[in-house]
Amino acid sequence: MFLAVGCSEKSYVIFNKQxxxxxxxxxxxxxxxxxxxxxxxxxxxxxxVLTKQILIQVYKRDNKExxxxxxxxxxxxxxxxxxxxxxxxxxxxxADSGLYEFKIYSADNPTKELTSNIVQVK
Numbered sequence: 040m041f042l043a044v045g046c047s048e049k050s051y052v053i054f055n056k057q058x059x060x061x062x063x064x065x066x067x068x069x070x071x072x073x074x075x076x077x078x079x080x081x082x083x084x085x086x087x088v089l090t091k092q093i094l095i096q097v098y099k100r101d102n103k104e105x106x107x108x109x110x111x112x113x114x115x116x117x118x119x120x121x122x123x124x125x126x127x128x129x130x131x132x133x134a135d136s137g138l139y140e141f142k143i144y145s146a147d148n149p150t151k152e153l154t155s156n157i158v159q160v161k
């Protein structure tokens with residue numbers, strides 16, 4: 040379905056207010072309301088994820104925490120299907136307002152970030 044997007048040289052995280060399809064893939068959004076579903080797609084270059092496993096981490100940028108302003112709020116290990124090995128799509132619901140950063144890693148090299156992107160929740 041998203042083969043053309045997943046075959047690029049770079050990884051991307053794209054957010055949307057609707058479930059992501061070919062038609063609305065490029066109609067991204069970065070501003071959401073609390074309790075609203077934040078749909079996202081992670082695109083992957085063919086040569087960066089050999090084990091077909093990615094790690095997704097979501098951090099809240101919060102200066103109240105003593106962790107350089109970042110607080111880990113969500114983490115997930117994803118096993119990619121054969122027919123979806125160049126992209127992954129899902130959604131997340133934020134309960135609090137703030138600025139959040141999605142960071143994506145390959146399980147092959149979990150210390151090197153593939154891509155990241157920021158969402159603001161009001």
